[in-house]
Structures are given as C-alpha cells and as structure tokens.
Amino acid sequence: MTLQVRNLNVFYGDSQALWDVALEVAAGDLVSLVGANGAGKTTLLKAVVGLVPATSGEVLFDGKNLRASPAEHRVRNGIVLVPEGRRLFAGLTVRENLAIGAYTRQDRSTIAADIDRVLEYFPDLSPILDRLAGNLSGGQQQMCAIGRALMSRPRLLLVDEMSLGLAPVVVDRLAETLLRVNHEEKISILVVEQDVELSLGMTRFAYVLETGRVVASGPSEQLAERGDIRAAYLGL
Numbered sequence: 504m505t506l507q508v509r510n511l512n513v514f515y516g517d518s519q520a521l522w523d524v525a526l527e528v529a530a531g532d533l534v535s536l537v538g539a540n541g542a543g544k545t546t547l548l549k550a551v552v553g554l555v556p557a558t559s560g561e562v563l564f565d566g567k568n569l570r571a572s573p574a575e576h577r578v579r580n581g582i583v584l585v586p587e588g589r590r591l592f593a594g595l596t597v598r599e600n601l602a603i604g605a606y607t608r609q610d611r612s613t614i615a616a617d618i619d620r621v622l623e624y625f626p627d628l629s630p631i632l633d634r635l636a637g638n639l640s641g642g643q644q645q646m647c648a649i650g651r652a653l654m655s656r657p658r659l660l661l662v663d664e665m666s667l668g669l670a671p672v673v674v675d676r677l678a679e680t681l682l683r684v685n686h687e688e689k690i691s692i693l694v695v696e697q698d699v700e701l702s703l704g705m706t707r708f709a710y711v712l713e714t715g716r717v718v719a720s721g722p723s724e725q726l727a728e729r730g731d732i733r734a735a736y737l738g739l
C-alpha cells in the first residue's frame with residue numbers, strides 16, 4: 504500500500520486551504536505532518552479520507568485515484584481517520600462504539616474477535632466495555648477512538664491531534680501503542696500532532712505545512728535538528 508497525494512487543491516468557498524500539496528506514505532511507514540495552527544493539516548487529512556472535497560489533484564492509494572470517491576469507499580479501501588476531538592457516540596457504550604468501526608465490513612461474525620484484538624492493544628478498555636463513551640476520561644476516549652479505527656482493519660491510519668488535552672503519561676502510552684500497531688500489523692500511520700517533539704520523535708519522515716503549502720520535508724530526525732525550520736515553522 505502506498506498513499507501518494509499529488510497537486511492537491513482544496514477550497515472552503517473562495518478561500519484556498521491547500522495549494523498543490525504533495526505527500527507520500529509508503530507501506531509500513533510512520534509519517535508526521537506538522538505546521539502552525541491553521542496551516543491546513545486537518546484539511547489535508549480530511550481530503551485524504553474524503554470528508555472535504557478536493558478541487559483538483561490526486562489521492563492515489565495503491566495507484567488508484569480516490570480523489571472523487573466517497574468517504575465510505577475509502578474506508579473500504581483501508582484508509583481511516585481518528586478525528587480531532589475523538590467524535591465518539593457519547594450515548595453508546597465502548598463496545599458499541601468499537602463495533603461501529605467495523606460498519607463497512609461484511610464479515611459480522613469476526614467483530615467479536617476484532618474487539619479482542621483491540622483490547623490486546625488497549626487492555627484498559629476491557630473493564631469499561633459496557634460504560635457509555637460520554638462518561639470516559641479523555642485518555643480512555645482516545646483509546647476507544649483509535650480502537651474504533653482499527654476495527655475497520657485499515658492499512659493506513661490517519662491520526663489528528665491525538666495528544667490534545669491528555670496528560671503526558673497517557674500520551675506516551677498512546678504513542679507506544681501506535682508504534683506497536685505500526686510494527687505488528689504493518690499499518691501505515693500519518694500523524695498530525697501539536698506536540699512537535701512527540702510527532703517528530705515517533706515518526707521516520709515528516710512534512711511541514713505552512714498556509715496550505717508543503718514548505719519542507721525530510722527524515723523526522725533531521726528536520727527536528729534544523730534550527731531554521733524549528734524557528735520558522737515549528738515554534739520551537
């Protein structure tokens with residue numbers, strides 16, 4: 504699996520949010536997308552999963568252009584987003600929220616087995632499977648949101664602002680789990696993260712967005728060490 508975004512342009516009304524954006528995530532890759540508030544990070548993730556329309560350009564997945572495909576079709580193809588703010592169904596239980604993640608699949612009988620697999624990654628969810636998602640802590644909600652995404656058996660997981668509002672110790676555990684998912688299931692991961700040190704620290708390659716344009720890219724470790732980039736784009 505490879506995601507190749509080419510010349511992608513996205514508008515909100517008359518205002519252009521992404522300008523000729525190009526980005527690539529190869530099979531098994533861990534990539535981060537960093538940039539200031541309003542740079543277009545969330546817009547890019549949404550354009551990849553089909554939640555905002557792109558005016559032109561390509562979203563190639565395994566060589567197929569999904570740019571005009573409906574979001575559900577992209578989930579079936581193996582692309583899933585863990586959205587900012589988690590967006591769980593507050594009035595449904597953890598188990599129900601997880602099951603919803605499998606909605607695009609035909610093989611209903613395997614859902615229980617897949618929930619067990621999610622619980623191996625997030626054992627903290629086991630004792631609270633029947634609790635309403637609205638009553639969970641932020642960290643538990645994020646586990647449930649990532650778990651729900653895994654239920655669709657993705658090949659590419661997009662994660663928007665995983666750490667927002669969470670304690671550092673919780674964030675570290677979530678990041679470790681994402682690394683395990685990447686390593687053990689060969690799921691490619693693209694992360695957008697306010698915490699730039701965390702984001703660059705957990706990925707191999709990174710792109711820097713600035714007002715809708717990719718202004719730099721390279722191995723995460725190298726970008727993190729570049730003083731000009733840190734000062735100009737990363738607020739470090």
Ligand SMILES: Nc1ncnc2c1ncn2[C@@H]1O[C@H](COP(=O)(O)OP(=O)(O)OP(=O)(O)O)[C@@H](O)[C@H]1O
Nearest residue numbers: 515516518520538539540541542543544545546547
């Ligand atoms: N639904 C929308 N309608 C109109 N403009 C929008 C909409 N969503 C985002 N924008 C604008 O598009 C630009 C990019 O926003 P986006 O949310 O993608 O940035 P971001 O990099 O995710 O920012 P943040 O770090 O704050 O999450 C901003 O100028 C924003 O105001």
Ligand SMILES: [Mg+2]
Nearest residue numbers: 544545546587
């Ligand atoms: Mg955002």
